[in-house]
Amino acid sequence: MIRALIFDFNGVLANDDPIHMEAFREVAKLEGLSFTDEEYLDTYLPLNDRDCFKTLFATHARPLTDSKLDDLIRRKSVYYFQAIADKTVLFSEAAAAVKAAALRCPLAIASGARAEEIRHILMHGGLQGCFSAIIAAEDVQFGKPHPEPFLRAHERLSERDHSLGLSDCVAVEDSVGGIQSAHRAGMRCLAIAHSYGPERLRSAGPEWVIDSIADFVSWLEKEVSK
Template sequence: MLKALIFDMDGTLVHSDPVHLQAFAEVLGPEGVVIDDVVFRNSIIGHTNESIFATLLPNHSVSEHEEFAEQKEAAFRRLATDLKPLDGLPELLDWADSKGIHVALVTNAPILNATHMLGIIGVAERFAVKVTIEDVVRGKPDPLPYLTALERLGIDARDAIAFEDSPSGMKAAKGAGLFSFGMLTGLTTEEITAAGADRTIADFHDPALWDILEERIRA
């Protein structure tokens, strides 16, 4: 029986990728690193900051990577002031609440970003469990963040559904054994399906989502 919905954040709850791209460009431009759509899709989306800065600034030290990451996240929070929840999210969260279904967040973002973004889109109090990068020793694509959320919720993977928009996030969700929807906010149907998505949806109004939810709630 369906007991929980577990959401990634960036590109899933909110289409924040353009703001992240802008923040990366602002911080890394002076270092001679060009951040375009190709670089963003291949080296940034769904990756941890540790991985991103090691890839984009290979000649810098780990401590320098950490400093750049802090600058980038601060720039993101400064720029991310007018975000809106993905279409249908408030209605989905209301439905989950009416059915007694828990809602959880699993993100590679730091807690400061999660707190900022959830507040901006008005859903900060809706999540029973929040797993951010500080809560785990390994971020996505490792399944540990999702396994941590399941443990905190006190449920098995078969009782939850995940929502992801990136290959690394999808790998993490599927590695934890979750039925997973691929969000088409940044990738094509083919790309996110190849990463393991069980179904794909454009937003939370998509009939494909509600067919599965109604089926699971009756199980």
């Protein structure tokens, strides 16, 4: 039985993975560093900003202090908000998917994005009241593929329903690292093939795979009881 849904954000509800990649690239370029699109998909896409920059600097054998890391994250956020200004970032079917899901069970977000980014996009999409919990990059010590983001989301949801088990929750993800995070947390996973092809996602063993968020409501009606 599915009693709660925990959504990743970027690449699942928000169509902004390319924007994050370019913002990351702009900041990296100013530091004399670079990466290819393929490297971003293979290595950086599932990571939060902190782990992205730490991995990038380690890959190039460059030292990175905590204060420098904080500055890099701040600068990337500036690029990101400039890029999404006056834009509708949500996938066109995302609002309908979230509203349909909220009628059936509690919802949460477990994302590597920053809280201000998530809340800004939800507010502009009229979805801010649909989620009982939002776990963002600042709320965890370890990002995906570590299970902490999903464990923290479950912890928040279980404050309202103490009987909610980890196996009662289904994560909605778009990356191999996200699927691994969900499974390590003891949850099942629905994978959406927005960022990677279905076969690549299936290699991580999700319980379900759909092609896009446009297929979510059909999956919901089949798998989640009212």
